[in-house]
Amino acid sequence: MKDKLKRMEDLIEELNKYSYEYYTKDNPSVSDREYDMKYDELLTLEKETGTVYPYSPTLRVGDVVLPEFQKYTHIARLWSLDKAQSFNALEEWHNRNVKFINNYNNLNEEKLPPIKYIVTKKFDGLTVNCTYDNNGILVKAATRGTGEIGEDVTQQVKTIKSIPLKIKNNALIEVHGEAIMTKEAFNEYNKSAAAPLKNLRNGAAGALRNLNVKETARRRLSAFFYDVGYNEGEPFKSYKEMLNFLIEKKFPVDEYMGECSNLEEVKREIEIVRNLRETLSYDIDGAVIVIDDMRTRELMGYTVKFPKWAIAFKFEAEEATTKLLSVEWNVGRSGRVTPTAILQPVELAGATVKRATLNNMDDIQRKGIKIGSNVFVRRSNDVIPEIMGVASERDDQQEIMPPKMCPYCGSELVQDGVHYFCENTLSCKPQLVKSIVHFASREAMNIEGFNEKTAEQLFEKRDIKSITDLYRIKKEDLLDLDKFAEKKAEKLVKAIEKSKNCELSSFIYALGIANVGKKTAKDIVKKFKTLEEVMSCTYEELISIQDIGEIVAKSVLEFFNEDKIINTIQELISVGVTPYYEEDTVKDNPFLGKTVVVTGTLENFSRSEIKEKIESLGAKVSGSVSKKTDFVLAGKNPGSKYDKALELKVEIITEESFYKLLNN
Structure with missing residues (x-):
């Protein structure tokens, strides 16, 4: 029995280590098969011994339905954050901080350090407060609730595989984090959900507040931790030290962290976070700015609601509610007929939104969308806004019905799966026009001066019915088209001819x-x-x-x-x-055949540009640092990848040294 229990302890430590590598570091060291074999061995031993340790990964399945939520009183209060939605409000907060430090230092011998801020992302999920006992075991997890009393969601939180069930620590602590749902998990869940989720935040909140813990597990939540709210161990001297403690204890901590010593630097970091927002697979709704020095924080204290030493800078909303007025059906170049929602105009993410995508009839029916409904509309990454679900129903609602005939050419539509198609490829104007415009576009055949207006005129006045017809156009065919004089006509014919060599x-x-x-x-x-x-x-x-x-x-x-x-x-x-086709020849260079990891913000490249540049040098770009990494290219505010590179003694290069290596 003793041997079996010892083997169980060893397996649990191994499996929790593998989970940390896979879910937090994105750098697995074993195959899925090897993990599964050890997991199955642990399950067998648990059945044989009748013992399940509270930090066993088998508890993450969540195969339980709870009768009700229990109230939980936090050891230390969870505070809300004051909010700034303009740089003026942020400046006022900063000036109060500077004034406080100056006044204190004028009156006291033991001075406070010059002001230093740490900027992090403000995650848009649900706050969780995790309590670890003196043995480092997760004994309780609760929602924020009133800040003093929350709901016990321990079983639900245990399904989040990136959250450690046991840490190497011998003091009672409460750790604050944000449970989130990634876009990948959201989309995967909605593929088979009877009631599709409406947005990422509701997906995360609904998962944690579900008494059926198996349903929580199905949503594959993630989490980020950012604060130790209560600590009976060695006190922290700075917030940065606290974050490093969380990283050391293998909590999932976001790799972005900006350090600032003045307001201008804070503003720059906020813009960095705003730009990062477009690239993330999860939602953030702002940036959090906190004073780094713990003694300064203690002296500044709190208002009734907020800590005085922290503030959240809020970004524009990416989601709003509005009324669905009608549905317009459009034909694409493949012949697919797709619905577009016509909305009551609403301000969203800095733009007035009047239209949104509806995907297809299956999507409409699953989400319960009807004409007249108040709907959730989401806009992010400058893409077409999408209706996520129904916010509330109205008495004057009407069902959305698909058309039977093509709205442009009148041909009968054919259903194929969840989509409807117009098969009249020869004389359905939108199909042909869009196909020709795509064919002529810059990244395709690059026919300079060709646009949709020209394609429409060629269809209507010159009976252009195929892409090949483009190459039969003569200058005379263009002269009576709108806005086509001799010079413009000649230029377009030359551009069409030039495109033949592609x-x-x-x-x-x-x-x-x-x-x-x-x-x-x-x-x-x-x-x-x-x-x-x-x-x-x-x-x-x-x-x-x-x-x-x-x-x-x-x-x-x-x-x-x-x-x-x-x-x-x-x-x-x-x-x-x-x-x-011309074979790309990669000249010999220091990056040829190497593996490179990029971290932090670069001055001269976006992430996609630097990836393309590095790959053009014959190197592989990896998302995580391991012993196989040759270089870590570190920009401003590098995260945990930088620390991992130091730990593994991987060569770290700056943007400047990257250029020097190339030039040499």
């Missing part, structure tokens, strides 16, 4: 294969090198290409299996279109 990847992209963007087109061409090889490729060959999965592979194969597609390509070649 890169193969541009040609593949121009054809408009479903799910194939410019990068995927480049990846395909790099593998096959000729048009003939691309057209005759196999499923196995396609999925062997990095970043190409089952959906893209099937789209490519189905596309080149269509007779009309093959005929169109042959016609294009017959009129002189000549796609070519």
Whole structure:
């Protein structure tokens, strides 16, 4: 029995270590199969011994339905944050802080240090307060509630695999974090949900406040920790020291942290966080600015509601509610007829939103959306706003019905799965116009001066019915079109002629294969090198290409299996279109064949630009630091990846040294 219990302890320590590597560090050291074998061994031993330790990973399944929520009184109060929505309000707060420190230092011998702020993201989820006992075991998790009394959600929190069930610490502590739902978990859940979630925050909050803990586990929540609210151990001298403690104890801590010594630096960090917002897989709604020095915090104290030493700078909302007025049906270049919501105008993320995507009828029915409903609208990353769900119903609601005929050409629509299609590819104006415009676009055939207005006129006045017809246009055909004089007509004809000599990847992209963007087109061409090889490729060959999965592979194969597609390509070649491929030659350089990790904010590159640059040098860009990493390129405010590089003695380079290495 003793041996079995010892083996269980060893397995639990191993499995919790693997979970930390997988869910927090994104750097697994074992395969899923190896993890599963050890997990199954632990399950067997738990059944044999009748013992389940409170920090066993088998408790994360959440196979329990609780009768009700129990109230829990926090050891230390959880405070709300004062909010600033303008830099003027932030400046007033900063000036009060400076005044307090100056007044104190004028009256006391033991001086407070110069002001230093730490800026972090403000996560948009649900606050959780986790209590770890003197043995480092998670014994309680609760919601914020009133700040003094919350609800016991220990079983629900244990389903969050990034939260440690046991830490190496011998003092009672309360740790504050934010339970969040990622966009990936949200989308995956909604694929099979009977009642789809409306937004990420409600998804996280609803999961933690669900008495069916198995349902909580299904939502695959994540978490970030940012504060120790109560601590019977060694006190912290600074907030940065506190965050490092959390990292050391293997809590999931966000890698972004800005250090500032004046208001201008704080403003710059807020803009960095605002820009980061667009790239994140989870929601943030602002930045949190706190004074770093703990003694200064203690002396400044609290108002009735807020700590005086912290403030949240709020960003514009990405979600709002408004009324759905009507639905408009549009035809895309593939013939798919899709619904667009016409909304009562609403201000959202700095813009007036009047339209939003509705995806398809299946999506409309699952979300219960009707004309006249008050709906949640979300806008982020400058993409088309989307209706997430119904906020409230009204008496004057009407069901949304799909059209039976094409709203443009009157042809009967055909249903294929959840989508409706107009199969009149020859004379349905939107399909042909959009196909030609895409074909002529800059990243495709790059026909300069060609636009949608021109395509519409060619369709209506010159009976252009195929892409190949573009290459038969003469200058005289353009002269009586609106805004076409001789010089402009001549210029467009030359641009069309010039486009015949094109890169193969541009040609593949121009054809408009479903799910194939410019990068995927480049990846395909790099593998096959000729048009003939691309057209005759196999499923196995396609999925062997990095970043190409089952959906893209099937789209490519189905596309080149269509007779009309093959005929169109042959016609294009017959009129002189000549796609070519040139092998990229990577010159010898210090990054050739190396693995590079990027952390922090760079001055001259966005994340996508630096990734493209590094890959063009023949290097691989990785998202996590390991012993196999050759370089860590560190910008401003590097996070935990920088610390990991120091720990593993990986070479760290700055943006400046990156250029020097290239130039040498």
